[in-house]
Amino acid sequence: MKVRTKVFFIISLLVIAVSLHAAEDKYDKPRKDEVILVIRVVITPEIDDAFYSQYWDFDSNVIKMKRKGSEEGETIQSEAYLMTGSTYLMRNSLFLGNIGEFASIKVSIPKDREIDMDTFSIYPASVRFFKFHLPIFASLKIPEGDNYIYLGTFEFEREGNQFEIVNINKYDEFDKAKEIISERYGSSARLVRVPLQEQKD
Amino acid sequence: MDRLKVSKLGLIIMIATVGLTLIGCATGPEPYPTVNDDAIKKKEYAAMEDHTLIFGYIAREKSVFSFGERKLPIVEFAQINPEGEAMFISPGRSGSFFFIQPVPIDSSLHLIFHRYKEGRTTYYTYEGLQKGYDITINAIKPGLYYAGSYLLQSVGEDSGSWISFIMSPDGFLPNGDHTELEGLKDLLKKMKNTEWEELITARIEELKNES
Numbered sequence: 001m002k003v004r005t006k007v008f009f010i011i012s013l014l015v016i017a018v019s020l021h022a023a024e025d026k027y028d029k030p031r032k033d034e035v036i037l038v039i040r041v042v043i044t045p046e047i048d049d050a051f052y053s054q055y056w057d058f059d060s061n062v063i064k065m066k067r068k069g070s071e072e073g074e075t076i077q078s079e080a081y082l083m084t085g086s087t088y089l090m091r092n093s094l095f096l097g098n099i100g101e102f103a104s105i106k107v108s109i110p111k112d113r114e115i116d117m118d119t120f121s122i123y124p125a126s127v128r129f130f131k132f133h134l135p136i137f138a139s140l141k142i143p144e145g146d147n148y149i150y151l152g153t154f155e156f157e158r159e160g161n162q163f164e165i166v167n168i169n170k171y172d173e174f175d176k177a178k179e180i181i182s183e184r185y186g187s188s189a190r191l192v193r194v195p196l197q198e199q200k201d
Numbered sequence: 202m203d204r205l206k207v208s209k210l211g212l213i214i215m216i217a218t219v220g221l222t223l224i225g226c227a228t229g230p231e232p233y234p235t236v237n238d239d240a241i242k243k244k245e246y247a248a249m250e251d252h253t254l255i256f257g258y259i260a261r262e263k264s265v266f267s268f269g270e271r272k273l274p275i276v277e278f279a280q281i282n283p284e285g286e287a288m289f290i291s292p293g294r295s296g297s298f299f300f301i302q303p304v305p306i307d308s309s310l311h312l313i314f315h316r317y318k319e320g321r322t323t324y325y326t327y328e329g330l331q332k333g334y335d336i337t338i339n340a341i342k343p344g345l346y347y348a349g350s351y352l353l354q355s356v357g358e359d360s361g362s363w364i365s366f367i368m369s370p371d372g373f374l375p376n377g378d379h380t381e382l383e384g385l386k387d388l389l390k391k392m393k394n395t396e397w398e399e400l401i402t403a404r405i406e407e408l409k410n411e412s
Binding site for chain 1: 337
């Protein structure tokens, strides 16, 4: 073996090892300058995942949807993202996971310890063509010394096929969230409730 | 001599193959609607009972540099009522006129995607599911349905700053550039020799008498 080949081989092994390690540790503990946000999004009536999943089996004249290796007729769950940042150019989207599940996401704390939360973006059956938005438009002030923050459960009541929002309810499921957090991050994780505030102009 | 003949035939086949492939590569507006990339033959158009035949106009706003109507080459619809059948629909087009094969009642057709080219730039837009400046056509009753005449234009509020000028979103707004009568005449060309022909001619007569 040439030296170059050996080096390449070792490097690729390292890369594989690191990526495997990253895949295993899904819930990393936050550093001092990071915070874990705990949140749950519910939509009632539920999104018909089976219906929108059918589109993964079709191509159109211009849209290519069929994916190699995916099974036909498979039901794919709908996903949610949290959109933060107030201006168009500084928008961040944070992946929350499937709708209805407790999400715990890691965010680095900004200098002013304030995060503007604008909307939830929902992808029915993970299809980008059917993306829609749910409003939050609130601001979060992260208290000094806290790294685990509970925001609550947001329930959006909708009407029709175009997801017109008719009502928003907020629930407190703190005890359940606490359980899940200690499962994911260990019993030393201290979860606190922080109320959302109005966004400043 | 024999060999020459064969190669001539071979050449013809080659040219034909290359030509057909090139034609196939050029994706553009199709004269007849396709569903999930399958062309639907006229014979397969559903009968009049419980089905709606939708037609209308979609175009882009005129610019300083263009004369006449500007075409919007690619528009895609999807059926979004979960109780109906899931399908992507590329409407049949000629110019700014479009029509969709007869769809069952209670279908909800939503424009989810459009694309056009200006100079060297291609503009893609994903419209999403929610109501905005896009087009949703609900098939409510059987028969003909004129969806209207739409123009893609800037709909953003102009606050005077450069950013609002650049970021100003485009949307579809109805305009009166075309009428139902025009649409029916265009539709008649497409629906010749189907059972819909009679209905279309009857409606044309009706509208002519009204005016």
